[in-house]
Amino acid sequence: MRELPVQLATKLYGAAELIADQGLDNTKIDDIAEASGVPKATLYYYFTGKEEILAFLLKDLLTAIAGDVAVAVNAEGPASERLAGVVRAQLGVMLRNPAPCRALVGDLGRATRLPELAAALSAAFYEPVEKLLREGAEDGSLRRAEDPMSEAVMIFGTVTIAGLMEAIMGAHREMDAIANGVARLLLDGLAPRTTGAAGA
Amino acid sequence: MRELPVQLATKLYGAAELIADQGLDNTKIDDIAEASGVPKATLYYYFTGKEEILAFLLKDLLTAIAGDVAVAVNAEGPASERLAGVVRAQLGVMLRNPAPCRALVGDLGRATRLPELAAALSAAFYEPVEKLLREGAEDGSLRRAEDPMSEAVMIFGTVTIAGLMEAIMGAHREMDAIANGVARLLLDGLAPRTTGAAGA
């Protein structure tokens, strides 16, 4: 894949909604060309096909998430608070980019099949969160996990599905309300607590 | 879609792995015919196309999950224990049917686009769990949720991603170990508890 100009990359987002709505295989390359304003011949100059176009969009999204998540992970404060920050960060990116986010989740299979994307996903999320879980065990703000990696994956699942639901439904709730709900579930769990750990 | 013979339905599962590996659009109808042993002409006699074949497989999976989840929801005991049972039920079906399960998650987009599947998903999971959350608030074994529906969705996400990870990696851990990890995260949360609520 050739290095592609910023202006072109920007235009591609115009097709994200289309792909998210219809799925990649119901979307014709000509439709993508029309929706993005980039001629078909140009698309093929930069990409080998539809799949690669979607992969580009998704990788871009994951990079954005990775950036915001990294900031949250490396912030000040106890790990539990930083974890809440991670949740806010991921949901923030998802709600700001609903179309690519829907496309990503709608095509999770593709994402797991393309090694490049799987790696990006891992770097964007699993690794930082896993690190955070370890730090939480150190500073005492989180319990010690038996299997931090699989907990990190579950956390990703929880946040992603919550974000997706909002993206599909058109985000009728405020971002903070959603993030608080997710953080509360993750930190406090569903069982009642006598001593609350995460505030509302 | 015509009423289809049991024997044929069974054969179709032979193609599930193929679809899960490659994704639906990289799988030729002729490949499905070959892998399942059902001739292409017969496939078109019963289905209008690829999409409908996948939809059938997924609906079947969701029906299986719905059945097991219903049993767990309506069991004896406090809601918190029954919720752990729900987790075990869903993971059980997923680990017993890794291929359709991967195909489902790989094509979540399609699943949300096909109304019939969305309805099946809702009936299979969201509604029973939502009910369970309400009952837990009554019997005191679960805290009262502000928004039971969205919590149900998050729970589904957590369990699904955990199950998917195992399905992709080839289930190296025992089902019970996975289920316990998930249940612990959901019930107890990540923050340390002085008074444990869910056992290991």
Next chain:
DNA sequence: CAGATGTTGTACTTAGAGTACAAACTCATA
């Protein structure tokens, strides 16, 4: 200005989804 590299229109090839249809087969029942 020259050449390299990027951009796009147009015309083409080709894979594979889905259709048409007839022959054969199954099975109930008159």
Next chain:
DNA sequence: TATGAGTTTGTACTCTAAGTACAACATCTG
């Protein structure tokens, strides 16, 4: 056992849309 309805399947077909080829034009770099 003959008749006919529904099922099963092979073969041959159509047609959409993915992807390729290529030439003309644009833009940028030295």
